[in-house]
Amino acid sequence: MHVLRSRTxxxxxxxxxxxxxxxxxxxxxxxxxxxxxxxxxxxxxxxxAFITSFLFWPGALLKVYNWYWRCxxxxxxxxxxxxxxxxxxxxxxxxxxxxxxxxxxxxxSATKDMWLPVIxxxxxxxxxxxxxxxxxxxxxxTGAEDYSILGQVGRIHQFVQSIGLNKKPFHLIxxxxxxxxxxxxxxxxxxxxxxxxxxxxxxxxxPTETPFISRLRELEKSQQEGSxxxxxxxxxxxxxxxxxxxxxxxxxxxxxxxGLLDNRIPNNGFYKEVFMEITGEKSRHSLQENLHLIxxxxxVIWGKEDQVVHSSGATVxxxxxPHCQVDVLENCGHSVALERPRKAATLIVxxxxxxxxxxxxxxxxx
Numbered sequence: 572m573h574v575l576r577s578r579t580x581x582x583x584x585x586x587x588x589x590x591x592x593x594x595x596x597x598x599x600x601x602x603x604x605x606x607x608x609x610x611x612x613x614x615x616x617x618x619x620a621f622i623t624s625f626l627f628w629p630g631a632l633l634k635v636y637n638w639y640w641r642c643x644x645x646x647x648x649x650x651x652x653x654x655x656x657x658x659x660x661x662x663x664x665x666x667x668x669x670x671x672x673x674x675x676x677x678x679x680s681a682t683k684d685m686w687l688p689v690i691x692x693x694x695x696x697x698x699x700x701x702x703x704x705x706x707x708x709x710x711x712x713t714g715a716e717d718y719s720i721l722g723q724v725g726r727i728h729q730f731v732q733s734i735g736l737n738k739k740p741f742h743l744i745x746x747x748x749x750x751x752x753x754x755x756x757x758x759x760x761x762x763x764x765x766x767x768x769x770x771x772x773x774x775x776x777x778p779t780e781t782p783f784i785s786r787l788r789e790l791e792k793s794q795q796e797g798s799x800x801x802x803x804x805x806x807x808x809x810x811x812x813x814x815x816x817x818x819x820x821x822x823x824x825x826x827x828x829x830g831l832l833d834n835r836i837p838n839n840g841f842y843k844e845v846f847m848e849i850t851g852e853k854s855r856h857s858l859q860e861n862l863h864l865i866x867x868x869x870x871v872i873w874g875k876e877d878q879v880v881h882s883s884g885a886t887v888x889x890x891x892x893p894h895c896q897v898d899v900l901e902n903c904g905h906s907v908a909l910e911r912p913r914k915a916a917t918l919i920v921x922x923x924x925x926x927x928x929x930x931x932x933x934x935x936x937x
Contacts, residue, residue, distance in 0.1 A: 629826045629827060629829050629830030629833065630829075630830040630831075630832075630833035630834040631830075632830060633827070633830045633831065633834065634834070637684045637687070640684075640687050641661060641684070641687065644663065644687065644690055644691060645663045645664075645695065646661040646662065646663045646687075646690065646699075646701075647661060647662060647663070648660070648661045648709075649661070649662060650709070651730060651733045651734050652733070653729050653730070653732070653733040655711075656711045656713070656726070656729065657709070657710065657711045658702060658703070658710050658711075658726075658729075658730045658733065659683070659702070659703045659708060659709025659710050660683060660700055660701060660702040660703065660730070660734075661683050661684075661700075661701050662698070662699060662700045662701070663690070663695075663698070663699045664695070664696060664697060664698040664699065665698055666698045666736075666738070666739065667696065667697075667698060669696070670694065670696070670697050670698075670923065671739070671740065671741050671742045671765050671766070671923065672697075672698040672699075672700065672736060672739070672741040672742070673693070673697060673698065673699045673700065673741065673742050673744060673919075674700045674701075674702065674731070674736060674741055674742070674743050674744065675689075675699070675700070675701045675702075675744045675745075675749075676702065676704060676727065676743070676744065676745035676746070676749030676750075676752055676753050677701070677703075677704060677707070677746065677749050678746045678747030678748045678749050678750075679747060679748040679801060679842070679845065679846065679849065680707075680801060680802065680835070680838070680842045680845075681707070682703055682707055682708040683701035683702060683703050683708065684701075685746075685908055685909070686701045686908060688908055688909060688912035689908050689912045689915050689916050689919075690916075691912065691916075692912060692913045692916035692917065693916050693919070693920065694920065700734070700736065702727070702730055704723060704727075704748070704749065704752070705717045705718060705722065705723050705726045705727075706718060706841055706845060712841060715844060715848055718844060718845045718848040718849070719848045719849065719851070719853055719854045720748075720751050720752055720755055720774065720849060720853075720854040720857035720858075721755065721853070721854070721857065722848075723748075723752045724752055724755050724756050724759060724760075727752060727756060728756065728759075728760055728763075731760075731763060736763075737760075737762075737763040740762075740763065740764055740765035741763065741764060741765065742764070742765055742766050742767070742768070742919075742923060743756060743757065743763075743764055743766075743767045743768070744767075744768040744770070744919065745767075745768075745769060745770065745772065746769075746770035746771060746772070746907065746908060747770070747771055747772065747773055747879070747880070747905065748773055748849055750769040750770055750771060750772025750773060750774075750858075751772050751773040751774035751849070751854075751857055751858045753767055753768075753769055753772070754767070754769055754772055754774065754857075754858040754861065754862075754865065755774070755857050755858060755861050757865045757867045757869070758861035758862075758864035758865050759861075759864070761865075761866055761867050764867045765867070765868070765926065766867060766868040766869070766870065766922070766923065766926050767865075767867050767868070767869050767870065768869075768870040768871075768872065768919055768922065769869065769870070769871050769872070769888070770871075770872045770873070770907050770908070770915065771872070771873050771874060771877050771879070771880055771882075771884075771905050771907060772858055772871075772880070772884065772888075773849070773858070773880055774854070774855070774856060774857045774858030774859060775856065775858050775859045775880070775884045775887050775888070776856055776859050776887065777880060777881045777883050777884050777887070778881075778883040778884075778886065778887065779881045779883040780881060781877070781878050781879060781880065781881050782878070783800060783815060783878060783879050784880070784881075786800070787850060799843065799846055800812055800815055801815075801842075801846065801879075802839055802842045802843055802846065803832065803835065804832075804836060804839060805832075806825070806828050806829065806832060809828055809831060809832050809835075810828065815878050815879060815905070816878070816879060816904060816905045816906045816909075817904045817905070817906050817909065817910055818874060818876040818902055818903055818904035818910060819902070819904075819910060821909075859887070862888070862891040862892065863891070865892060868894070868895075868926055868929075869888070869892055869894075869895035869896070870895065870896045870897075870898075870918070870919070870922045871885050871888050871889070871895055871896065871897045871898070872898050872900065872907060872915060872918055872919075873885045873897070873898070873899050873900065873907075874899075874900050874903035874904045874905055874906075874907050874910065874911070875899050875900060875901050875902070875903060876902065876903060876904050877903075877904055877905045878904060878905060879904075879905040880905070882899055885897050885899055896922060896925075898918050900914060
């Protein structure tokens with residue numbers, strides 16, 4: 572009897588020990604699961620935030636993407652004030668003695684960030700400045716007097732002085748509307764510049780008109796209110812605009828299109844005001860009217876399949892300025908900075924190098 576009781580006690584002790592061991596093991600497993608869930612949460616939260624933003628606030632997500640890209644390229648957003656006027660710009664590096672500073676002027680309804688694909692391929696030691704044009708993005712929005720081509724030239728000169736960019740001659744780059752402004756700037760402020768690059772510039776009398784220009788003429792003659800292809804207000808109009816500006820079709824997810832549209836629509840009234848100014852009688856042929864005043868070394872880059880302003884404009888520039896360098900890019904449309912950023916950057920760098928060699932040779936001869 573005594574032996575049986577002893578065996579029973581030993582069995583109970585073993586069961587108790589096993590129960591305690593099981594509970595300890597279960598506790599350890601639960602702790603491990605909690606740790607995994609907590610550490611996983613660190614990843615889950617930003618992923619959920621990304622998905623939520625993509626679905627409900629795609630416009631904000633695109634702005635974050637541009638911010639990230641600027642950071643990767645070493646660009647910093649800055650502000651410069653001149654009187655009551657504010658300029659927003661991004662820059663990388665500092666002015667140097669080895670290479671000229673670069674000032675880049677974007678096109679109609681774009682922002683300084685349109686140059687990000689090109690800057691990726693520019694030398695990292697070169698001082699680069701991208702400014703929001705008058706009224707665009709972070710630069711002051713005033714009135715029509717600042718949106719004409721001469722008005723924009725005046726404001727850009729004000730910006731150049733406000734940051735001291737013209738302490739040493741710099742290289743000016745402009746595309747489309749910005750190309751028109753850059754060309755007229757060269758005519759009015761030649762001492763500021765060492766050279767200029769015009770990319771698919773507006774403001775010329777083109778030997779061949781594109782259907783886009785013909786459409787604008789029809790709207791002007793009829794004096795009817797019609798949709799402007801460069802000012803979309805629906806996803807379909809935005810896709811049409813992308814097809815107009817790019818030779819190679821760009822297929823974007825619907826949410827990205829929605830994000831682009833969300834960021835543009837609040838500014839459509841302003842874009843229309845600017846468009847009416849730059850296509851009006853005072854500004855329509857501003858570059859053409861100032862060609863005879865341009866003495867600065869000039870480079871011209873044009874997409875051969877440009878559907879906005881015809882590439883025949885390159886022959887106009889070559890005829891008026893025989894010493895200018897012209898590069899027409901095959902299989903490329905109006906948005907050279909988007910479609911051929913590496914090629915554009917290479918051409919600009921090569922042109923600057925050639926100007927430097929020419930300058931050194933001139934010094935030796937003198």
